[in-house]
Amino acid sequence: MSTLVFAQHPVSLAERLRDASAVALITVLLGIPMIGLTTVDQGGSLQVVTRWPALAAFVAAGFFGRLLLRWAIDQWQARRRTRTAAASSATRGVNPLLRRGGWLALGVALALPVVFPENRYVVDTATTVLIYVMLGWGLNVVVGLAGLLDLGYVAFYAVGAYTYALLSTQFGWTFWESLPVAGAMAATFGVLLGWPTLRLRGDYLAIVTLGFGEIVRVILVNWTEMSGGPNGITSIPRPTFFGLPFRPPGDEPTFASFFALEYSPNQRLIFLYYLILALALLTNAFVTRMRRLPVGRAWEALREDEIACKAMGIHARNVKLSAFALGAMLGGFAGVFFAARQGFISPESFTFNESAIILAIVVLGGMGSQLGVVLASLVLVLLPELGRDFAEYRMLLFGAAMILIMIWRPGGILAHREPTLRYHGAGAGR
Amino acid sequence: MKTRILAAGFGLLSLAATSAWADILVAIAGPMTGQYASAGDQIRKGAELAVADINAKGGVLGQKLKLEIGDDACDPKQAVSVANTMVNKKIAFMHGHWCSSSTIPASEVYNEAQIVMATVSTNPQVTERGLKNIFRIMGRDDQQGVVAGNYLVDHFKGKKIAVVDDKSAYGKGLADEIAKAMEARGVKPALRESITAGEKDYSGLVSKLKSAGIEVLAFGGYHTEVALILRQAQQAGLKLTVMGGDTMTNSELVTAAGPMADNVLFTFAPDPRKNPAAAAVVKKFRDAKVEPEGYVMYAYAAMQLFAEAAQKAKSTKYKDLEKALREGSFDTVIGKLSFDAKGDNKLPGFMVYQWKGGQYDYVK
Amino acid sequence: MALALQQLINGLTLGAVYGLIAIGYTMVYGIIGMINFAHGDIYMVSAFIAITGFTLLAALGVSSVPLGLVLVLLLAVAFTSVYGWTVERVAYRPLRGSTRLAPLISAIGMSIFLQNMVQLTQGARVKPIPPVLVGGIDLLTIDGFTVRLAYSQLLIVFVTLALMGGFTWLITRTSFGRQQRSCEQDRTMTALLGIDVDRTISLTFMLGAALAAVAGVMVTVYYGVVDFFIGFVAGIKAFTAAVLGGIGSLPGAMLGGLLIGLIEAFWAAYLSAEYKDVATFSILILALMFRPSGLLGRPEVEKV
Structure with a gap:
């Protein structure tokens, strides 16, 4: 483990060695209890086992890693110093690639199942990415636009998923009938939570939302008659293509028989993929529209300065509530889709970790940036998937990557944000 | 930039998916990390030895077995993801998953892709949903x-x-x-x-x-x-x-x-370590410093089950394997396995055990 | 009646442990205004160090319980403080002065990292040690129910009281305490007065980690079983305790910890163990509705 320092140093070799030795000393201290020593179960009781070679390797890695890192940082800083003066004016303005990035992403997303029609893993993973994109966009309304820290967003996701699961398995409602109801249900929960608590400031709100997420999960686990308890709800019907199910040919008309195609289970996967893509695009259009409406402007204004907003006559609580309810509704939609895709839901899918990942997507993406959420979902979903080959190191690397991305770009991957409203002309306002 | 990430990502994935196609791929899945990682560890140790033993005897139908390991951390969502990965790798057989809550959603993926699986999950729902591809080598709750x-x-x-x-x-x-x-x-x-x-x-x-x-x-x-x-x-x-x-x-x-x-x-279930026919395998495990407790022998048996069924069916295709498993009976280290229409096994159910001084044995 | 007394003892013990961890949250929040989500995992690291320490001492033939306890406590506090220091240095210091949420995400990443690191280096299996402190005092018997105060419970309450005393002295009477408090109030001004703010923050993290280390050792003695997952649950409870007591307030953290311990103990005994956590969080929400800055927190002054 090495540390990062961005201080300006005159660099001599001796100083570098001293610096690296200090890091090596820290690695020794960190390494002794965790790497140098461990306990192993032998015949019913623990025995201490030493692993000095591993510790030595760890310390050496710390020492040389630090030397290298220090050197790289110095190089980088020296180069930046010479460059900043010349380049500072050129980097302003929006990167043209970025402006077209949205369309590019859309093109890729549309083409994906056409390129990989037989690869169900790719389509399925892309579907997962899109679920997170949608959740990210929903939470973005709350965190990115309205500036309310919500650590229990998964609760609304769960409400949506369970509403659909119950409506479809108990009352035979279809996917499309359930969607608005589940969204409304989630929004109601959002208001229910928001009403008493939205006057709390910053981190108090954070713990209350966290608590609410846990309350919903614990109730789902325990209220067996309603939610099936830990067993969850199985055999949730899959969405149909305007009434045509995706099934092997049988008596009733199916999707394959109606269009005279050969049946393949991948057809449903691809349909689900396009379904979530459509839902996500609708969400995006909706949120972008909302931002241009007075209420959307009020969200962002509230985030920037609550007192000024109140002075301007904005009803802070109602505006916050609207953001909360809308975010919750979008989460509910994502939940409905999740339940329909999995065909099985249980409380284990709605833990605090899930909330943390969704929040990480919003923050890593660059708060308030729609495209940033897409990029961050890609990173956070693909990273553990690509990491499957690293087996047990997978989540370790995931955690480290979260820290590194944050240090690398503290404002998020796409820190730049287009202002919703531009001030034109010098004479207009004054 | 997004395209590049995507292309690189999926390029890698498809590469991984096509490698080593000459062997028969068999897979295990379970909690290799997370709270219940020790059970995943038992399954992995059992399956690894079984695959090594089967390959040492010349493999199955002249081909070598290659073991794929999936980690679902007992999370249903990850289980589905693992299942899709395995389907893409074109595995012939799956032993898993371990948690009932993972097995249930994952089995639907395997069922669609027509892959036979043998599981130790004990929740009745595992075999009560009418899926034809699932065989339980453990008892039911x-x-x-x-x-x-x-x-x-x-x-x-x-x-x-x-x-x-x-x-x-x-x-x-x-x-x-x-x-x-x-x-x-x-x-x-x-x-x-x-x-x-x-x-x-x-x-x-x-x-x-x-x-x-x-x-x-x-x-x-x-x-x-x-x-x-x-x-x-x-x-x-x-x-x-x-x-x-x-x-x-x-x-x-x-x-x-x-x-x-x-x-x-x-x-x-009756202790597989007490099965006289399994004595050689038990010794092998103990020589490798692995105590064949818990699910170790079950993982071993699952691989044996696949190997025997494939030999009997002379094929690793789903239809043939499923038929062979449904009809045949198989000698494994946990006893003679045969299955009913639901996919539950017909072994004598459960015994009551007691721990005594670090060993467990049938209660007196 | 006897059951209530027993649960009072159990609840206070549990609450003392939550309180010790909560102090770390509250101090870090007070000084840099961030929720240190990795704090629970620091406590978990300490519990593992304690397991290794006790096993090592047993192997070396140290049979005296008080000596062993003191040695393990010292070891755990020393090594865990280094972890606290490193976490701040690696994951939070580069982010100082950026948005409020950046260190939060970095902290979640650090929490995932620490959990998996311990799982990799120490194994996923639970680590048990034989009971260190056996036995207890039978207080009284009512209707055949004997109220029992275990020695380990006595130890936890005693150590927590002593630490709270020492800690109050440290914060209110020493020069470090003054520096720490002045950093909390105004970091820029403190820096202008010639106080090394970075050093003060680092020391705060080490102190928080040291308290978590004591909690880790106590829990190892009390329950005797440790796994890499314990940090998560304890962390969330302790964080709740810190907020309930008023985040930024040291006595508040302790009070919050004790309250949550008691709520859990009594709810589990008289109502249902299943909805214990629902009760805890509902009471938190209720308390915050009436006192938005927690029980002992100072209401924030809004500057226009």
Whole structure:
């Protein structure tokens, strides 16, 4: 483990060695209890086992890693110093690639199942990415636009998923009938939570939302008659293509028989993929529209300065509530889709970790940036998937990557944000 | 930029998917990381040795087996993702998953892709959904609960019995079945409670048991919680006998509960280590410093099951394998396996065991 | 009645442990205004160090319980403080002065990292040690129910009281305490007065980690079983305790910890153990509705 320092140093070799030795000393201290020593179960009781070679390797890695890192940082800083003066004016303005990035992403997303029609893993993973994109966009309304820290967003996701699961398995409602109801249900929960608590400031709100997420999960686990308890709800019907199910040919008309195609289970996967893509695009259009409406402007204004907003006559609580309810509704939609895709839901899918990942997507993406959420979902979903080959190191690397991305770009991957409203002309306002 | 990430990402994936196609791919999946990683570890050790042994004898149908390992961390969502990965790798056989809550959603993916699976998940729902591709090489919670419930009624007459579960799909299912079996014999549990797995403080439960005068605790859940309850009961001066399920086979229980582990009774399928036909394999495991406890032998048996079925069917195609498994009977280290129409095995169900000085054995 | 007394003892013990961890949250929040989500995992690291320490001492033939306890406490506090220091240095210091949420995400990443690191280096299996402190005092018997105070519970309450005393002295009477408090109030001004703010923050993290280390050792003695997952649950409870007591307030953290311990103990004994956590969080929400800055927190002054 090495540390990062961005201080300006005159660099001599001796100083570098001293610096690296200090890091090596820290690695020794960190390494002794965790790497140098461990306990192993032998015949019913623990025995201490030493692993000095591993510790030595760890310390050496710390020492040389630090030397290298220090050197790289110095190089980088020296180069930046010479460059900043010349380049500072050129980097302003929006990167043209970025402006077209949205369309590019859309093109890729549309083409994906056409390129990989037989690869169900790719389509399925892309579907997962899109679920997170949608959740990210929903939470973005709350965190990115309205500036309310919500650590229990998964609760609304769960409400949506369970509403659909119950409506479809108990009352035979279809996917499309359930969607608005589940969204409304989630929004109601959002208001229910928001009403008493939205006057709390910053981190108090954070713990209350966290608590609410846990309350919903614990109730789902325990209220067996309603939610099936830990067993969850199985055999949730899959969405149909305007009434045509995706099934092997049988008596009733199916999707394959109606269009005279050969049946393949991948057809449903691809349909689900396009379904979530459509839902996500609708969400995006909706949120972008909302931002241009007075209420959307009020969200962002509230985030920037609550007192000024109140002075301007904005009803802070109602505006916050609207953001909360809308975010919750979008989460509910994502939940409905999740339940329909999995065909099985249980409380284990709605833990605090899930909330943390969704929040990480919003923050890593660059708060308030729609495209940033897409990029961050890609990173956070693909990273553990690509990491499957690293087996047990997978989540370790995931955690480290979260820290590194944050240090690398503290404002998020796409820190730049287009202002919703531009001030034109010098004479207009004054 | 996004395109590049995508292209690179999926390029890598498809590369991984097509490698090593010449071998027959068999897979295991379970919690290799996370809270229940020790069970995943047992499965991996069992399957690895089995594959090595089968390959040493010339493989299956002249081809070598290659083992793929999937980690679902007992999370249903990851389980589906693992299942899709495995389908893409074109595996011929899956042993897994371990948690019932992972097996249930994952099995639908395998079913669609027509891949045969053998699982040790005990929740009845696993085989009750009419899927044709799933074969259970372990007993069911409802059988297990009946054995445990009857034993409690027979052997602890007049004592107060509490039934407690840990709210997991497995634990609650088992505890419900135990309570049902007891009530069927006219004995009502003196206390019915749930706890949250993963916590460390069960002093509340222990006080409650103590004030209700409970002497026997029937527990649906994992060994970690039992160890903690026993330790805290001892601290509170409460003497408790525990009746648990198949997860109590884990020797961690003894390490964690110390001498109190001798108060633990549990139900488990007949011990495969006692199977005389398995003696050679047991020795092999012990030589490799692996105690063939818990699910080790089951993983070994699952691989044997696949190898024999493939030899019998002379094919690794789904239709042939499924037919062979459904009709045949197979000699494995856990006994002679044959399956009914649902995919449940016909082995004699469960025995009651007791821990004694770090070893478990049939109760006397 | 006897059951209530027993649960009072159990609840206070549990609450003392939560309180010790909560102090770390509250101090870090007070000084840099961030929720240190990795704090629970620091506590978990300490519990593992304690397991290794006790096993090592047993192997070396140290049979005296008080000596062993003191040695393990010292070891755990020393090594865990280094972890606290490193976490701040690696994951939070580079982010100082950026948005409020950046260190939060970095902290979640650090929490995932620490959990998996311990799982990799120490194994996923639970680690048990034989009971260190056996036995207890039978206080009284009512209707056949004997109220029992275990020695380990006595130890936890005693150590927590002593630490709270020492800690109050450290913060209110020493020069470090003054520096720490002045950093909390105004970091820029403190820096102008010639106080090394970075050093003060680092020391705060080490102190928080040291308290978590004591909690880790106590829990190892009390329950005797440790796994890499314990940090998560304890962390969330302790964080709740810190907020309930008023985040930024040291006595508040302790009070919050004790309250949550008691709520859990009594709810589990008299109502249902299943909805214990629902009760805890509902009471938190209720308390915050009436006192938005927690029980002992100072209401924030809004500057226009």
